[in-house]
Structure formats: C-alpha cells, structure tokens
Amino acid sequence: xxxxxxxxxxxxxxxxxxxxxxxxxxxxxxxxxxxxxxxxxxxxxxxxxxxxxxxxxxxxxxxxxxxxxxxxxxxxxxxxxxxxxxxxxxxxxxxxxxxxxxxxxxxxxxxxxxxxxxxxxxxxxxxxxxxxxxxxxxxxxxxxxxxxxxxxxxxxxxxxxxxxxxxxxxxxxxxxxxxxxxxxxxxxxxxxxxxxxxxxxxxxxxxxxxxxxxxxx
Numbered sequence: 778x779x780x781x782x783x784x785x786x787x788x789x790x791x792x793x794x795x796x797x798x799x800x801x802x803x804x805x806x807x808x809x810x811x812x813x814x815x816x817x818x819x820x821x822x823x824x825x826x827x828x829x830x831x832x833x834x835x836x837x838x839x840x841x842x843x844x845x846x847x848x849x850x851x852x853x854x855x856x857x858x859x860x861x862x863x864x865x866x867x868x869x870x871x872x873x874x875x876x877x878x879x880x881x882x883x884x885x886x887x888x889x890x891x892x893x894x895x896x897x898x899x900x901x902x903x904x905x906x907x908x909x910x911x912x913x914x915x916x917x918x919x920x921x922x923x924x925x926x927x928x929x930x931x932x933x934x935x936x937x938x939x940x941x942x943x944x945x946x947x948x949x950x951x952x953x954x955x956x957x958x959x960x961x962x963x964x965x966x967x968x969x970x971x972x973x974x975x976x977x978x979x980x981x982x983x984x985x986x987x988x989x990x991x992x993x994x
Contacts, residue, residue, distance in 0.1 A: 784892060788885055799877035800866050806884035807863050810856075811835075812994070813891040817844060819953035819994050820896050832856045832887075844896055844930065852890050859883035895930035899988060901950040902926050902937055907966045907979050919943070922968050922979050923986060925952075939968060939979050940986035952988035960985040 787809070795802035814835040818824040821842045827835055836853055839845050862880035902924040909915045923942045927935040941963045946952065966979040 784888065791881065795878060795881055799881070803863065803866055803877040803880045803884070806881055806888075807859075810859070810884055810887050810891070813888060814839075815994050816991055817891065817894060817896055819955070819989070819991060820899065822954040822956075824953060824994070825955065831860055833860070844894060847894050847930070849890050849893075852887065855883055855886050855890070859887055897930055897954075898928040899952050899954055900926045900928065901946045901948055901952060903948050903971060904942075904946055905939075905968050905971055907939075907941065907963075907968045909966060911967050911976070913967055913969045913976050917963065917966060920963055920985070922966070939977075941966070941980065941983050942986045944987060946990075950990045952990055953994060955986070955988045957985040957987045 791802050791806055794805070810832060811829065814832055815824060815827065818827050818835060818838060821839065821844050823838045823842060826838055833853070833856060836848065836856060839848060859880055862876045862883065865876040866880065904921050904923045907917050907920060907922040909917055920941045920943055922939040923944075923946050924937050924939045926937050929935055962982060962984040963980070965981050967976055968979045969976050
C-alpha cells in the first residue's frame with residue numbers, strides 16, 4: 778500500500794489481483810481510501826471526530842479546515858460513486874464483479890486526488906527533559922517535552938515548538954496533530970536545549986500532546 782510501496786506499484790498490484798478476485802481488490806482499495814482520508818484528518822487535528830462510517834463524513838470534516846479549500850470539487854461526486862458501487866458489492870448485488878471493477882477505477886481516481894492535496898507536516902526533532910523551575914534543577918518526572926518541526930501545506934517552515942507528552946517518539950517521525958483534552962496538563966516549564974545547552978521556556982500552560990506516528994494510522 779502507499780507508504781509501504783509507492784502509489785503506482787500499489788495500483789499495479791491491485792489491478793493484478795482484480796483479474797482473479799475483483800471483489801477482494803475492491804475491498805482492499807476501499808480500506809486504502811479510508812486510510813488516506815484518515816491521514817489527512819490526522820494532520821489537521823480532526824481524526825478524533827471521525828466515526829469511520831463513510832468517506833463523505835471525512836470530507837465534511839475536512840471542509841471545515843484550511844485544507845478544505847484545496848480539495849478538488851470533483852472529489853465528493855467521485856467518492857459517492859465509489860461508495861455506492863462498494864455497497865453494491867458488499868450487499869451482493871447483481872453483476873457483482875462488474876461493480877467491483879468499476880469501483881476500482883473510481884477508487885484509483887480518489888487516491889490520486891487525495892495524495893495531491895497539500896497538508897501540514899509535524900516532524901519529531903527530539904524529546905527532552907523538562908523542568909518546573911527556570912534554573913532547570915527540578916526535573917518533571919511525569920512528562921517530557923517533544924520538539925516538533927512544523928511544515929505548512931505549501932512547504933513553508935513554521936519553526937520548532939515544544940509540547941508536553943508522556944509518549945515515546947523517535948527523531949524524524951511524521952506524526953498526527955492530537956491532544957488529550959481530558960488531561961489536567963502542566964503549568965509553566967523550562968528545558969535545556971540538548972543541541973546548544975541553552976535554557977529555554979517550554980510552555981506557560983499546556984495539555985498533553987498525544988500525536989501518533991502516521992505509519993500507525
């Protein structure tokens with residue numbers, strides 16, 4: 778699948794499978810369409826609102842974000858056609874294989890459109906100890922800081938920012954934009970930048986960041 782193999786290789790593999798098992802290929806494609814929608818929702822902070830009922834629901838959520846204006850006008854109609862054909866296959870309608878092959882064509886169109894939509898990126902720079910005092914003497918034992926590099930949809934660099942987290946990250950990971958809205962959070966904190974040794978303010982008050990690596994979504 779894309780992310781494991783490139784999109785053209787994914788299409789070739791799926792078309793080969795569709796020759797003998799069109800319904801199976803269609804279902805695999807349906808899962809990949811949903812995964813690509815989830816990836817966009819994940820970096821726009823909307824994945825937690827998505828029930829997974831249909832692609833149209835995901836598009837409605839994306840329409841409320843800055844990414845929404847970048848979605849091709851034809852995508853919604855193509856998604857609806859794909860989902861209608863998928864449902865015909867799932868519910869065992871007549872000409873089942875014909876429906877599956879038509880849905881595969883729509884699904885490929887959707888994937889290409891989704892992959893072309895610009896979106897922000899959040900990349901782990903490093904994680905570090907944070908402190909409750911400006912001198913960086915009293916380390917916080919229940920939280921660390923993750924420094925993220927934010928890249929805008931057009932590739933613009935929005936700089937690095939540090940957030941409280943109890944999760945483990947590896948440098949270079951691309952992660953989702955997710956927060957634990959039920960946490961009590963942490964008050965004013967500082968950290969010593971491991972790269973320069975300089976003491977810097979971390980945050981004044983912040984909830985817990987719980988973003989996940991995109992390859993786990």
